[in-house]
Amino acid sequence: MIExxxxxxxxxxxxxxxxxxxxxxxxxxxxISISGRSGSGKSTLLYIMSSLDHPTEGRLILDGxxxxxxxxxxxxxxxxxxxxxxxQFHYLLPELTVIENVLLPARNxxxxxxxxxxxxxxxxxxxxxxxxxxxxxxxxGGEQQRVAIARALIMKPKYLFADEPTGNLDTxxxxxxxxMLKEINxxxxxxxxxxxxxxxxxxxxxxxxxxxxxxxxxxxxDLLF
Amino acid sequence: xxxxxKQSILxxxxxxxxxxxxxxxxxxxxxxxxxxxxxxxxNTAHVLIxxxxxxxxxxxxxxxxxxxRDLIKWTDLPFGLRxxxxxxxxxxxxxxxxQDPRVHDFSPRLKTFAxxxxxxxxxxxxxxxxxxxxxxxxxxxxxxxxxGSFLDLKDSxxxxxxxxxxxxxxxxxxxxxxxxxxxxxxxxxxIVGIYHFGNDQADRTLAFTNLNxxxxxxxNPGRISEIAVSLFDMDESNSISKEWKKxxxxxxxxxxxxxxxxxxxxxxxxYSRYFITITILIVASFGIYNVLSIMINQKRKExxxxxxxxxxxEKILRLVLYQGLFLGSVGGxxxxxxGYLVxxxxxxxxxxxxxxGEHHLWISFDWKIYLMAFLSxxxxxxxxSLIPAFSASRLMPLDIIRAE
Numbered sequence: 001m002i003e004x005x006x007x008x009x010x011x012x013x014x015x016x017x018x019x020x021x022x023x024x025x026x027x028x029x030x031x032i033s034i035s036g037r038s039g040s041g042k043s044t045l046l047y048i049m050s051s052l053d054h055p056t057e058g059r060l061i062l063d064g065x066x067x068x069x070x071x072x073x074x075x076x077x078x079x080x081x082x083x084x085x086x087x088q089f090h091y092l093l094p095e096l097t098v099i100e101n102v103l104l105p106a107r108n109x110x111x112x113x114x115x116x117x118x119x120x121x122x123x124x125x126x127x128x129x130x131x132x133x134x135x136x137x138x139x140x141g142g143e144q145q146r147v148a149i150a151r152a153l154i155m156k157p158k159y160l161f162a163d164e165p166t167g168n169l170d171t172x173x174x175x176x177x178x179x180m181l182k183e184i185n186x187x188x189x190x191x192x193x194x195x196x197x198x199x200x201x202x203x204x205x206x207x208x209x210x211x212x213x214x215x216x217x218x219x220x221x222d223l224l225f
Numbered sequence: 226x227x228x229x230x231k232q233s234i235l236x237x238x239x240x241x242x243x244x245x246x247x248x249x250x251x252x253x254x255x256x257x258x259x260x261x262x263x264x265x266x267x268n269t270a271h272v273l274i275x276x277x278x279x280x281x282x283x284x285x286x287x288x289x290x291x292x293x294r295d296l297i298k299w300t301d302l303p304f305g306l307r308x309x310x311x312x313x314x315x316x317x318x319x320x321x322x323x324q325d326p327r328v329h330d331f332s333p334r335l336k337t338f339a340x341x342x343x344x345x346x347x348x349x350x351x352x353x354x355x356x357x358x359x360x361x362x363x364x365x366x367x368x369x370x371x372x373g374s375f376l377d378l379k380d381s382x383x384x385x386x387x388x389x390x391x392x393x394x395x396x397x398x399x400x401x402x403x404x405x406x407x408x409x410x411x412x413x414x415x416i417v418g419i420y421h422f423g424n425d426q427a428d429r430t431l432a433f434t435n436l437n438x439x440x441x442x443x444x445n446p447g448r449i450s451e452i453a454v455s456l457f458d459m460d461e462s463n464s465i466s467k468e469w470k471k472x473x474x475x476x477x478x479x480x481x482x483x484x485x486x487x488x489x490x491x492x493x494x495x496y497s498r499y500f501i502t503i504t505i506l507i508v509a510s511f512g513i514y515n516v517l518s519i520m521i522n523q524k525r526k527e528x529x530x531x532x533x534x535x536x537x538x539e540k541i542l543r544l545v546l547y548q549g550l551f552l553g554s555v556g557g558x559x560x561x562x563x564g565y566l567v568x569x570x571x572x573x574x575x576x577x578x579x580x581x582g583e584h585h586l587w588i589s590f591d592w593k594i595y596l597m598a599f600l601s602x603x604x605x606x607x608x609x610s611l612i613p614a615f616s617a618s619r620l621m622p623l624d625i626i627r628a629e
Contacts, residue, residue, distance in 0.1 A: 043627075052533060052623050073537055080535025087626060091530035105534045151534070 002026040002049055002159070002191070007058035009044050009214075018044050019214045021058070028158070029189040031182065033202040036211035042195045043163055045211065049193055050083055050161040051075050063158070080108055084152030084160040084190075088167035090144040092136040092151075098123065099132040102150045115154055122150040126180060142173030149180065153190075160184070162194045166201060178204050232519070236512040237556045240602050243505030244560020245567060247598045250501065252568040254494050255589035261487065270332075270363060270453030271462040273483060274469070275476045276312040281305055312449050312475060321472070322454060327465060329457050332359035333449040335439045341386060341432060342403040346394040350386075350432040352404070354439025363455035366420065372398045373418025378435050384414040388421040389429035404434070410442050423583070506601055510609035513552055517545060517613035521620075528617055529625035538618035545617045549610025550603070557602030561595045 002025070009019040018041045026032055026049075034042045047053035048060055051067055060067045063082070067075065079085075092101045099119055106115035123129045126146040128139075136144055145165060152160060162181065166174035182204050185192045196202050210217040281304060287297045312318070315333065322331045332355060339352035357378040361367050367375050371388055378385060384404060386396065396402060398416050405411045414434065422428055440446050456462055462479035469477045481488050521528065528541055536544075572588040 047623055052626075076532075076535050076537035078535075079533065085530075085533050087530075089526075091526055093527050093530075104531070108535050108540065 001028055001061075001063065002193075003059075003061040004049070004055075005059045005061070007045075007048060007055045007060060009041070009048065009053070010056040017214060019048075019055070022214075022216055024209060024216070026191060026193065028191055029185070030207060031185040031192045031194070031205045032207045032209060033194045033196055033205035034209045034211065035196055035199070035202045036217075038197065040211040041214040042197070042211055045209070046161055046163055046193060046195045050085065050159070051079060052085075080105055081155055082158045084155070084157040086145070086149055086152050086160065086162040086165040088164040090136070090148040092144060092147060094136055097133050097135055098128065098139070098147050101136065101147060102154055104151060105155050109155075118156075119150065119154055122153055123147070126150055127176075140173075142169055142176065145169060145173070145177055146180070149177065153184065153188075156188070158191060160190050160192045162192065164195055164197070166196070166198070174201070232512075232516040233552065236509060236516050236552055237559070239505070239509040239512050240552060240556025240606065241559040241563060243502060243509050244557050244598045244602045245564040246505060247498070247502040247601065248561055248564025248594055249567045249571065250498050251594040251598070252564070252588045252590065253571060253586060254498055255591060255594065256587035258491055258494070259589055260587040271456045271459045271480050272454040272466050272469070273451055273476075273478050273480075274312065274318055274454065275451035275478070277474050277476050278306055311445075312451060314473065314475075315449050315452065317473075318452055318475075321469075322452070327456055327458070327461060329455040330359060330362040331452050331454040332356055332363050333436065333452050334360075335436055335443070335445075335448060336450045337439060337443055338407055339432065340405045341384075341390060341394065342405055343394050343396060343400070347405075348390045348394060348429065350390065350430055352406075352439060353431065353433050354436040355433055356436050360433075360453075363453055369420045369422050371419045371421040375418060375420075375433070377417035378433060380417070381435060381438055382412070382414055383417040383435065385418040385420055385433040386416060387428035387431055388419055389425060390432070391416070391419045393429070404432075404442070406442055408443070410444075412438070412442055414438075502598075502601060506605040509556070509602075510605045513549055513606055513609040514613060516552075517548060517610055518616070520548070521545065521613050521617045525620060525625045528620050529622035532620070532622040533626075541620075542614045542618040545614035546607065546610050549606045549614070553603040553606025553610075554599075556606070557599040560602060561598050564598065565590070565595070 004022055004024045007019055007022040007024075008017060010017050022045065034045055036042050044053065048055050049062075051060075051062065054068070062078070065078075070078070092098075093104070096104070099116075102119045102123065103112050103115055106112050106119075120129065120132065123132060123146075126149060128143050128146050128150070131139060131143060131147075136147070139147065145168070149165070160181075165181070166177055169177060178201050181192055181194065184190050192205075194201070194205060202208055283299055283302045284294075286303045287294055287299075290297050319331075319333075322328050335354040337352050337354075339350055341348045341350055355378070357376050361375050370385075373385070375385065377383060384402070386402075391397065394402070396416055398419060400416050401413055402416065403411050404414045420428070420431075420433075436449070440448055456465065459480065463481060466477045466479035466482070531541060531544075532538075568588045568590065571586055574585060576584050576586065578584075
């Protein structure tokens with residue numbers, strides 16, 4: 001479960017507050033979307049939820065652990081084992097093949113051999129099983145993003161954070177990716193937090209956090225607590 | 226994950242070149258040093274004990290004439306050596322040297338000046354009277370015998386001369402020559418051997434004969450002028466000579482002290498060798514720093530994603546350091562391999578001049594040169610990778626993702 005208590009985030013000088021005293025709770029296995037206009041603080045909230053950023057004020061509890069009190073080593077371990085990321089850009093390493101990219105998180109824990117079969121299965125499930133030996137620059141945008149999803153899922157994370165994963169894709173590939181996320185959520189019970197500004201993709205989620213200038217919209221607030 | 230291939234190859238070449246240079250310069254310099262050490266130093270002895278030279282003082286001379294100093298007025302003060310150098314208490318030295326476990330062996334000598342004469346030709350030499358068995362044990366002279374053996378000197382009336390003198394005077398083994406001392410004493414000697422150090426001056430100005438013969442000719446039976454001592458560990462020579470100096474008024478000199486100017490030359494050689502190598506390594510290190518810094522700048526996205534998927538700062542630091550280690554070790558290995566080949570090539574070049582009996586450069590293939598060259602390349606690469614590695618490990622993934 002992800003719990004946020006009184007989360008605020010400031011940036012820059014003079015100080016600009018991007019998130020204002022947000023309170024939320026995301027249950028295990030939920031698929032939620034974070035939406036809102038550009039600059040409303042969607043990505044900032046996602047990064048705070050996923051341990052990539054710290055709130056200026058407030059507490060973020062992930063699986064009962066307050067992230068503020070975790071060491072850098074513990075946070076990296078958490079990211080490695082319990083959290084998966086998908087970004088708008090795939091961020092695949094160009095020198096590594098598809099399979100090597102997917103196995104990167106496993107490599108960090110010395111689990112390459114034991115995760116190889118999982119990687120093949122995941123890539124097949126995502127429809128890119130035939131491309132394991134290719135390099136990222138030999139793939140289409142949709143294929144690259146699917147490989148990035150495989151990399152995010154290889155450690156079977158409890159939480160998957162996706163920041164506009166369809167932003168660089170055409171409609172067809174975007175729909176494929178969204179359907180896959182939905183399927184992963186249903187089959188593997190992975191908690192998914194998706195940032196999107198597209199209402200069509202927001203509809204894939206069971207719940208929606210709608211942000212307006214760093215505040216959770218009154219309209220949707222009842223869905224949170 | 227070696228990136229920026231062209232620059233990496235250039236840096237690899239830079240490190241290899243500096244290592245190669247260090248290996249080849251060291252090979253030539255240490256080879257020359259080995260040659261000079263063998264020819265000059267090993268024949269000098271690790272420690273040389275010789276009689277102290279006492280000079281005439283007017284106070285001593287005054288006493289000869291009267292105990293009342295006031296009665297004697299010198300118009301011209303007496304000066305000069307009291308007598309030829311001699312080791313007075315050599316039997317005590319023999320006893321000490323025989324009992325000291327650090328001493329490998331020792332050889333007493335009597336040195337004097339002489340003229341080799343044959344028909345109308347003559348040549349001035351330093352005549353060294355020795356005990357051949359002992360001299361062979363404390364020096365490598367037997368290695369430089371061109372004809373005959375140094376041990377052949379044991380028979381009275383025999384002499385060993387240098388190849389230069391033999392050539393000048395048209396002499397061969399079993400030929401006879403006259404040995405004339407400064408006092409005019411002359412003795413007919415049979416040539417039993419010819420040595421060849423490969424050093425023109427040494428090959429013309431030294432002659433060896435039996436210690437007894439020199440003692441008889443100089444009419445000083447039992448007299449010796451010095452004792453050459455060979456130690457088990459020549460690096461101990463300095464401390465041992467200091468220790469022995471306290472025991473007597475005799476001169477005790479270790480080989481470093483006796484060849485001080487040579488040692489200074491070695492120091493200057495070492496400084497220049499290290500200076501060249503350090504300069505090149507610094508340039509190569511800046512290259513490594515530059516390549517890694519550019520690489521990190523270009524790979525910010527990848528570093529960010531690695532951090533996002535759980536690679537901690539220490540792992541990122543290690544990843545970058547490995548690149549520096551890779552460049553350093555591969556560059557170092559290539560450098561010592563090519564350096565070895567260059568040394569082999571240099572050794573095969575035929576020279577018109579003679580060095581130590583050979584017509585090529587003396588090259589040292591001491592393993593320490595190669596180890597030092599590799600370690601210098603390796604550690605300079607590690608140090609130059611540290612700053613880029615630290616800066617990579619401090620990158621915040623979010624700053625980079627946000628900037629996209």
